[in-house]
Amino acid sequence: MIRAFIFDLDGVLTDTAEYHYRGWKRLADEEGIPFTREDNEHLRGVARRESLMLILKEREYPEEKIMKMMERKNNYYLAFIKEITPQDLLPGAKELLEEIHATGIKNALGSASKNVPDVIQRLGIRDLFDAIADGHSVERQKPAPDLFLHAANQLGLTSAECVVVEDAAAGIEAALSGGFRSVGLGPRERVGKADVILPNLDGVKLVGLLSSLEHSGH
Ligand code: B16
Ligand code: MG
Numbered sequence: 774m775i776r777a778f779i780f781d782l783d784g785v786l787t788d789t790a791e792y793h794y795r796g797w798k799r800l801a802d803e804e805g806i807p808f809t810r811e812d813n814e815h816l817r818g819v820a821r822r823e824s825l826m827l828i829l830k831e832r833e834y835p836e837e838k839i840m841k842m843m844e845r846k847n848n849y850y851l852a853f854i855k856e857i858t859p860q861d862l863l864p865g866a867k868e869l870l871e872e873i874h875a876t877g878i879k880n881a882l883g884s885a886s887k888n889v890p891d892v893i894q895r896l897g898i899r900d901l902f903d904a905i906a907d908g909h910s911v912e913r914q915k916p917a918p919d920l921f922l923h924a925a926n927q928l929g930l931t932s933a934e935c936v937v938v939e940d941a942a943a944g945i946e947a948a949l950s951g952g953f954r955s956v957g958l959g960p961r962e963r964v965g966k967a968d969v970i971l972p973n974l975d976g977v978k979l980v981g982l983l984s985s986l987e988h989s990g991h
């Protein structure tokens with residue numbers, strides 16, 4: 774019995790990847806570190822500190838400098854996301870959230886981002902969620918299942934009763950290791966381990982999604 778959907782934010786409900794890219798790019802340029810759009814693809818769903826570590830590669834810096842770099846990048850990001858409006862919801866996202874909400878199935882958010890409250894407020898979807906798990910909720914980030922387990926706990930549900938919707942390989946890994954069913958959005962090379970694979974949420978209806986999950990053999 775499916776009682777809840779746990780949605781990732783970036784890459785599922787909205788696309789803030791471009792803003793993350795511009796923030797990291799500005800920091801990297803200032804520090805004289807090479808960083809391309811292709812490099813940025815590897816940061817999909819990866820938390821802030823781990824993202825910086827991937828950018829710095831083998832370069833070593835004192836902890837104080839690392840903290841300052843994370844803060845600088847986040848300040849650039851915060852300036853970019855001031856532009857976010859409900860128009861920035863990805864196609865089909867709000868319709869699906871509303872449909873789920875209306876049937877009494879729960880909606881939760883499970884995102885690695887520490888900027889979730891600001892982003893969902895600007896997108897105008899805050900009231901559609903029954904629980905929120907974000908970058909402040911747990912220590913261990915995806916691919917650990919902790920974030921999604923935290924969301925399920927808040928709803929008083931087990932992982933077997935929840936479906937995770939994710940665009941990142943690390944997010945699908947997290948869902949699998951926590952015993953959640955999953956819907957992967959994007960190419961098979963990235964989300965191939967999900968129970969159901971879709972390009973995105975455009976035109977996705979709850980009945981069709983539940984039926985695909987039922988037939989996925991999980
Ligand atoms: P912040 P998600 C992730 O969001 C992004 O995909 C990732 O690029 C970002 O580094 C991470 O959030 C942390 O974001 O710097 O705002 O805390 O896909 O888990 O919704
Ligand atoms: Mg994501």
